[in-house]
Amino acid sequence: MSIIVWGVIFAIVIFIAFISTRMAAQNKEDGLHDTGLAIIEFNRAFPNEAIRQLQATANGQAVFVRLHDNKAGYMRNMQRHYSCHVIEPGRVRVLSSETGRGLSIEFLDAPHQSGTFEFASAREASEVSLWLLGNYVAEPDKALPPHNSTIANRH
Numbered sequence: 001m002s003i004i005v006w007g008v009i010f011a012i013v014i015f016i017a018f019i020s021t022r023m024a025a026q027n028k029e030d031g032l033h034d035t036g037l038a039i040i041e042f043n044r045a046f047p048n049e050a051i052r053q054l055q056a057t058a059n060g061q062a063v064f065v066r067l068h069d070n071k072a073g074y075m076r077n078m079q080r081h082y083s084c085h086v087i088e089p090g091r092v093r094v095l096s097s098e099t100g101r102g103l104s105i106e107f108l109d110a111p112h113q114s115g116t117f118e119f120a121s122a123r124e125a126s127e128v129s130l131w132l133l134g135n136y137v138a139e140p141d142k143a144l145p146p147h148n149s150t151i152a153n154r155h
Contacts, residue, residue, distance in 0.1 A: 038063045042075055045084035049073065055128050057117045058101075064117075070134045076113060085110060087132070094132050101125055105132070 035054050042051060042065055050068035057063070065073035067086070076083045085107070093106040102118035103125050119125040 035063075038065075038075055041082045042073060042084050045082075046073070046086055049086060053131075055119070055124055055131075058120045059118070062117055064128045064131065066131045072131045072134070074107075074113070083113065085113065092132055094129055096125070096129075103129055103132075 035056070038054055038056070039051055042049070042063075049071070051065055051073075052068050053066040055064045055066075061077045063075045065075065067073055071089070072087045072092075074085045074087060087107070088109060091108045093108070095104045096102070097104050097116050097118065099118060101120070101122050101124075102116055104116045106114045117128075119128065
C-alpha cells in the first residue's frame with residue numbers, strides 16, 4: 001500500500017514540475033509583446049513622459065517608445081526586470097541591418113544595451129529609425145502646429 005501512495009506522490013510532484021516549467025517557458029516567450037505591460041513598466045520608470053507610440057521587436061525582447069516631444073525611449077526584457085531608457089538627443093547611432101528588417105543601434109550612454117534589433121517588417125524598422133532621427137532634434141519646432149493632420153491620418 002505504501003508503494004502506491006509514494007508512487008502517487010511522485011507522479012503529482014512530476015506533474016507540478018512539468019506545469020511549472022511550461023509556465024516559465026511561456027513567460028519567457030511572451031517577452032514584451034504585451035503592449036499594456038510595456039506601457040506600465042515604462043511609465044513606472046519615467047512617470048513624466050507621455051507615450052505616443054510603441055514598436056516591439058520581432059522576438060518581443062525589446063520595445064522602442066516614441067514620446068510626445070519627439071524624444072524616443074527604449075525598453076529591454078532583462079529576464080527578471082525591464083531596463084528602460086529615454087534616449088538623449090544625439091546619443092545614438094543607427095544603421096540598417098543586413099536583413100533590411102532590423103536596425104543596428106549603438107547607444108552611446110549605455111553601450112551594454114547596443115545591438116541589432118530585428119522587427120517583423122522593414123516598415124516597422126524604418127518607423128523606429130525615424131523616431132530615432134527625430135530624437136536628434138533637441139527641441140520641437142515651435143513654428144509647426146501642435147497637431148499635423150496629415151501625419152495623424154497616415155497612422
